[in-house]
Amino acid sequence: DAGITQSPRHKVTETGTPVTLRCHQTENHRYMYWYRQDPGHGLRLIHYSYGVKDTDKGEVSDGYSVSRSKTEDFLLTLESATSSQTSVYFCAISTSSGGATDTQYFGPGTRLTVL
Amino acid sequence: QQPVQSPQAVILREGEDAVINCSSSKALYSVHWYRQKHGEAPVFLMILLKGGEQKGHEKISASFNEKKQQSSLYLTASQLSYSGTYFCGTQRLGGTASKLTFGTGTRLQVTL
Numbered sequence: 001d002a003g004i005t006q007s008p009r010h011k012v013t014e015t016g017t018p019v020t021l022r023c024h025q026t027e028n029h030r031y032m033y034w035y036r037q038d039p040g041h042g043l044r045l046i047h048y049s050y051g052v053k054d055t056d057k058g059e060v061s062d063g064y065s066v067s068r069s070k071t072e073d074f075l076l077t078l079e080s081a082t083s084s085q086t087s088v089y090f091c092a093i094s095t096s097s098g099g100a101t102d103t104q105y106f107g108p109g110t111r112l113t114v115l
Numbered sequence: 116q117q118p119v120q121s122p123q124a125v126i127l128r129e130g131e132d133a134v135i136n137c138s139s140s141k142a143l144y145s146v147h148w149y150r151q152k153h154g155e156a157p158v159f160l161m162i163l164l165k166g167g168e169q170k171g172h173e174k175i176s177a178s179f180n181e182k183k184q185q186s187s188l189y190l191t192a193s194q195l196s197y198s199g200t201y202f203c204g205t206q207r208l209g210g211t212a213s214k215l216t217f218g219t220g221t222r223l224q225v226t227l
């Protein structure tokens with residue numbers, strides 16, 4: 001258990017509405033990540049953070065933004081949700097400081113449905 | 116570019132062995148293996164670094180062939196608890212540290 005929580009755990013929303021997902025960690029890890037998981041695609045990186053206010057894009061970042069104002073919280077925002085963003089979203093942390101042997105640990109996930 | 120995992124799915128009887136492969140077209144520094152049970156988060160199993168080392172975790176072991184840029188996960192004497200989807204995550208040589216690219220997964224079902 002890497003002390004990662006996600007909220008909400010489940011959410012149903014309508015197309016066009018803004019949605020914010022929260023990832024909270026208790027162990028002061030520097031690196032945090034947001035992935036989405038869809039059948040047939042595995043886990044795909046949306047955005048990641050390497051420190052407070054330091055973020056970068058992943059491979060599927062269109063339609064998503066992130067913010068990290070505190071070490072422990074990493075927020076993922078869908079500015080205007082679309083049905084194609086229906087997915088399971090996982091937050092992850094990395095246990096080290098950016099080295100090649102870092103291990104990522106995942107939060108419990110958020111199931112988002114956009115109607 | 117996502118690594119390619121094979122097979123996509125496999126069904127075993129309890130006690131049988133299986134091999135799951137993960138191949139990349141890019142030069143890799145490390146390969147990370149995870150197992151995910153239905154409705155749960157992926158769980159870290161082991162990390163393999165370039166150099167061809169082999170690691171073990173209970174009756175699950177893995178190897179990394181640097182020349183082929185391929186890692187293999189070996190499950191021996193499978194147990195019902197091994198059922199789930201296995202993912203490899205790869206870290207490229209020269210890539211951004213701590214970024215992993217995951218394969219699409221191999222679904223393993225162990226039956227009685």
